[in-house]
Amino acid sequence: MALDQSFVGRSYPPTAPYEVGREKIREFAEAVGDTNPAYADPEAAKALGHPDVIAPPTFVFVITYKAAAQVVQDPQLGLDYSRVVHGDQKFAYTRPVRAGDRLTVTSTIDAIKSLAGNDILDVRGEVHDEAGEHVATTWMKLVARAAEEA
Amino acid sequence: MTAKIAYDDVEVGTELPARTFPVTRATLVQYAGASGDFNPIHWNERFAKEVGLPDVIAHGMFTMAEAIRVVTDWAGDPGAVVEYGVRFTKPVVVPDDDKGATIEVSGKVAAKLDDRTVRVDLTAVSAGQKVLGMARALVRLA
Structure with missing residues (x-):
């Protein structure tokens, strides 16, 4: 079933801060x-x-993916997560993520499309530090594959 | 940001040192733990096959993390990457043996832009197939 277009443009409340630790960065890099x-x-x-160790470029996805849970699991949106693949x-980085950062994510639904029965959802994450400064923007395209005919 | 490569020393067509990255089932378990992505298609063969995949597949984000290493190793400072995007076109299938799979990554400078920034286009291949499309990074050089 096609997703409700009225969700396009909807933003979700900022997440509680994620504190980036040196050992978490080390674990991810390893x-x-x-x-x-x-x-x-x-x-x-x-x-x-850099003032402290920095994180690899894709590390911030760990935080924005966690934040996007409130979108993809929004019961009103009704995305079938069991059929979702990452498209x-x-x-885009204003600066690299680094140890000591306390980062909040604001997720927004940028687009919803339906193509050959697949639902395509674009979710943007705006990542800010404790001072309110922009750190990174992430764009994730999820594709919920059409359910097979019974 | 302190890239070790100077903008004036690169040209459109400059090739970055290519790399081959191994990926085994153990790699995927480790990445699942570090990233928090425990989707069973990345570690449970029975589940992966039930949902129509040929076998366990690597996290797309793992492949994306490997591909940018060609850029960050070349630039020296990973903080020099200002933009990075990919399309996941084919899965990296990881068999249950000691060898696993490999991801071969190459990159070249595709454009010189303003502000000492270059665009690097990346190619990532596993089992003879391109696994990333439109894989591009913008990198600010010295």
């Missing part, structure tokens, strides 16, 4: 096998001009 010292060694990060992903 999981993707990336040994760049900027992710693990505060001195190496400082040598590059596209994009990031």
